[in-house]
Amino acid sequence: MEENKEVLEVSKNFIEQEIEKDLAEGVYDHVQTRFPPEPNGYLHIGHAKSILLNYGLAKKYGGKFNMRFDDTNPTKEKEEFVHSILEDVKWLGADYEDRLFFASNYFQKMYECAVFLIKKGKAFVCDLSAEQIREYRGDFTTPGKESPYRNRSIEENLQLFEDMKAGKYQDGEKVLRAKIDMASPNINMRDPVIYRVAHMTHHNTGDTWCIYPMYDFAHPIEDAIEHITHSICTLEFEDHRPLYDWVVRECEFENPPRQIEFAKLYLTNVVTGKRYIKKLVEDGIVDGWDDPRLVSIAALRRRGYTPESIKKFVELVGVSKANSSVDYAMLEYCIREDLKLKRPRVMAILDPVKLVIDNYPEGQIEMLSIPNNLENEELGEREVPFAKELYIEREDFMEEPPKKYFRLFPGNEVRLMGAYFVTCTGYEKDENGNVTVVHATYDPETKSGSGFNARKVKGTIHWVAVPTAEKAECRLYENIVDEEKGKLNADGTLNLNPNSLTVLPDCYVEPSLKTAKAYDSFQFMRNGYFCVDCKDSTEEHPVFNRIVSLKSSFKLK
Ligand code: ATP
Ligand code: MG
Numbered sequence: 229m230e231e232n233k234e235v236l237e238v239s240k241n242f243i244e245q246e247i248e249k250d251l252a253e254g255v256y257d258h259v260q261t262r263f264p265p266e267p268n269g270y271l272h273i274g275h276a277k278s279i280l281l282n283y284g285l286a287k288k289y290g291g292k293f294n295m296r297f298d299d300t301n302p303t304k305e306k307e308e309f310v311h312s313i314l315e316d317v318k319w320l321g322a323d324y325e326d327r328l329f330f331a332s333n334y335f336q337k338m339y340e341c342a343v344f345l346i347k348k349g350k351a352f353v354c355d356l357s358a359e360q361i362r363e364y365r366g367d368f369t370t371p372g373k374e375s376p377y378r379n380r381s382i383e384e385n386l387q388l389f390e391d392m393k394a395g396k397y398q399d400g401e402k403v404l405r406a407k408i409d410m411a412s413p414n415i416n417m418r419d420p421v422i423y424r425v426a427h428m429t430h431h432n433t434g435d436t437w438c439i440y441p442m443y444d445f446a447h448p449i450e451d452a453i454e455h456i457t458h459s460i461c462t463l464e465f466e467d468h469r470p471l472y473d474w475v476v477r478e479c480e481f482e483n484p485p486r487q488i489e490f491a492k493l494y495l496t497n498v499v500t501g502k503r504y505i506k507k508l509v510e511d512g513i514v515d516g517w518d519d520p521r522l523v524s525i526a527a528l529r530r531r532g533y534t535p536e537s538i539k540k541f542v543e544l545v546g547v548s549k550a551n552s553s554v555d556y557a558m559l560e561y562c563i564r565e566d567l568k569l570k571r572p573r574v575m576a577i578l579d580p581v582k583l584v585i586d587n588y589p590e591g592q593i594e595m596l597s598i599p600n601n602l603e604n605e606e607l608g609e610r611e612v613p614f615a616k617e618l619y620i621e622r623e624d625f626m627e628e629p630p631k632k633y634f635r636l637f638p639g640n641e642v643r644l645m646g647a648y649f650v651t652c653t654g655y656e657k658d659e660n661g662n663v664t665v666v667h668a669t670y671d672p673e674t675k676s677g678s679g680f681n682a683r684k685v686k687g688t689i690h691w692v693a694v695p696t697a698e699k700a701e702c703r704l705y706e707n708i709v710d711e712e713k714g715k716l717n718a719d720g721t722l723n724l725n726p727n728s729l730t731v732l733p734d735c736y737v738e739p740s741l742k743t744a745k746a747y748d749s750f751q752f753m754r755n756g757y758f759c760v761d762c763k764d765s766t767e768e769h770p771v772f773n774r775i776v777s778l779k780s781s782f783k784l785k
Contacts, residue, residue, distance in 0.1 A: 259291030267309040283322035295324035353388035372410035497707035532759030532775035572600040598646040617694035634687035649674035697736040
């Protein structure tokens, strides 16, 4: 992956520049990053960017990378997601070693921080309702109004907060607020709520707590506890940074972390919103969160994307401060580039018609040595059986060909890939006029690798021998939405591409594919890159997903 490195070096991103400045100025003497998902759904390609960015920075500067679940909100989190997230992070190769943390394990420390702030006169218990708090907060043009409870004594605040913790109040009856500045132009600084009462069972701490910290208070403390240096997050938190800084400063953490924001990754022609994906799953339009048309990490893995291809993609996209959408074709480019030299090129017929070689011995099966990848000799060769009856692609024969059609038609000679030259001698049709069999004769002199060069042919087609063919199902995909046609309908529903999935139930593949396991991928010559579906493929009924076609509309600038 030499090439990737270059891309990175040339465009040293602004986060790297900040980190290098911090190290040079002695603000930090090490680098520690983290990936802090909320376990409330499956990870998607955007999260992959965040994971690889945080992990990559830690590696680059000899630092450490933590995996931390931000599980401070008991309403939305599920154990199921903890497992799927860890699987995805590991698959991407982001090694957190023994540093797997749960923010909920810091509840005691967060509580102590809150008490500390009360004692400093920097936090107070407020009895205003959620609605009143919103009213008092003001907006961009109106300054906020101070809460009538703002000037309670420290003793009273300590007692009331203790009572909140002891379960003496209902949800919403009282909150703890930071005492900052109701006139601040930044609304986040107008005495934000930092603790609330919520009588709820938490997936990790059970019923130990009935008060829970708010995200803006909890997150900086989590980072500080873990000695994170650079807390990298997405742009929507930029306005929260002054509050982040306030929390770590007022809680008096030594060597406090700093927050740096970057733009979220968006992709064209795909659906990333949890709400939309959930609906597609519930309506049975897609086959779960890992349907190969989605861009959850699980879906990309099932489709046949590799961690390397996703890394390459993330590197190409780079890190920026401006939101924009990346062309889906760029992701396709990256998987093609990754598989091109690594994976064998094999023969599979997606839309079969029989080719009978009338002068080839009946019952004979000849083993032909065919290179696995003409561009990479290291992959060696394999033995492919050849016989009198073959399957070829229906589109590789025409009764009456147009100009420049160099494949099979009566009287024309083509090369069978890795085998012999054959000349079309005729064909049979059924009562509906469909071609059922194509006839040909072969020239034994023309065997591939024999050095035959007495005459040339213009067309080369691929084939699979009938007696040893493996029947398989192939699934072809298109983007689930087409942005040029509009992502949404007038009523706000998704404008779905009706052709996003095509199932081809009667494909034939060469017998070398019999031993393929889930996720194994191949180039099916002339048809694209395919991989074994991890969910539906069995030995009796192999299923291959098309990862990507061979041709690209995308050009690397
Ligand atoms: P979503 O709403 O799409 O699930 P989120 O921000 O709520 O995203 P979290 O679990 O809170 O998801 O995020 C975990 C980390 O991933 C955060 O640091 C967040 O900034 C980052 N992240 C989320 N979406 C993207 C994205 N599209 N591009 C880059 N980073 C992202
Ligand atoms: Mg979230």
